[in-house]
Amino acid sequence: MGALTEHQLYHDFVRLYQGVYLSKRTPVTAAVRARAAWLFAGPSAILTGFSAAALHGSKWIDASEPAEVIRVGHHRSTRNLIVHNCRLTSDEITVVDGIRVATVARAGFDLGRRLSRIPAIVALDALCGATGLKPVEMSRLAEQHPRARGLIRLRSVLEDVDGGAESPPETRTRLVIVDAGLPRPETQIPILGSDGWRFACSDMGWREWSVLVEYDGEHHWTDRRQRAWDIERSARIEALGWKVIRVGAELLYDRPHELVRRVRAGLCAAGAPV
Known part of the structure; x- marks a missing residue:
């Protein structure tokens, strides 16, 4: 296959991030956006939040939600991409299809701390249902990161999470x-x-x-x-x-x-x- 021309890129593709294009015939799902964000952010980046949840198989994720990556250092968020500056321990990182992503528990931990109550419970119900994740696993992460933001919100949310919901x-x-x-x-x-x-x-x-x-x-x-x-x-x-x-x-x-x-x-x- 040869290189694409500027004309082909303009007419047949849509730019998701700088240097990352997608055929207009391909639907932009949460998983597709997550992969595109990782390509843009580079191999040292780690997907988290909805982006990690999508690659772990979680359903019902709005494709318009911005992708989320973790990169150590000072990196600015950009359009349709949220960049978090924090460090994960080795047991909070896994690989899915060659892409570095937060583990299921860490992805849920991040979603539960960031989202408001009902959206958080909807997201965590879906993640638990798709992966078998249990609320206690996210509670353990809260104990390991006592200074993390949003722990009070996370703990209140976990009380109502139930992976049995199918929508x-x-x-x-x-x-x-x-x-x-x-x-x-x-x-x-x-x-x-x-x-x-x-x-x-x-x-x-x-x-x-x-x-x-x-x-x-x-x-x-x-x-x-x-x-x-x-x-x-x-x-x-x-x-x-x-x-x-x-x-x-x-x-x-x-x-x-x-x-x-x-x-x-x-x-x-x-x-x-x-």
Whole structure:
């Protein structure tokens, strides 16, 4: 392959960082931006935050989020790139596809200290779900770095992290419930049929009171087959004695008080002390 001409770069590629270009036919995902940032920052740089999370397989990361790298010394942040000046210990660094990145625990540690509460919990739920990371692993890093900024925020966030959430709306639904003072729901509850085999897994709920809460994403309504299965699935679950409270985007984002009322009523009817 020969070198690209200026004309080709201008018409067929988009510049992500100085000297780093991407074909206009390639979607700019968080992982793609992370790799581009590392190429720009140089091999001594270490990806962290959302950039490291993306390479570790975390989902639901906004591709417009700036990449994050760690470089020791005085380096200025630039457009779509945040540069952190700090040192990581050797056990906080790993390599993914030839790229130096913060370990899963360190990436979560950095996200939890920097982001505000709900975005932090959404990000850490996704990271834990994708990698098996546990909140206690981030707590250990907090103990090892007692002078790091944002530790109070991180510790308060970790109390509500749950890797069982399979989407940001599921995380937000759980937080609405918990913030209302209701019992914390268990996530990913297996539902067994009369034959003892699992035929479904519910988003969240309380086994003790046989109450479930399920978030219906857009595909539950636009996909005909999915909708048909949802109806059949709900009927089978309710026939086993479960109370199912369904939540959609409008209820979650526009009427969270009604969401709480419905969950509270369902728990009360089942004998929960709420």
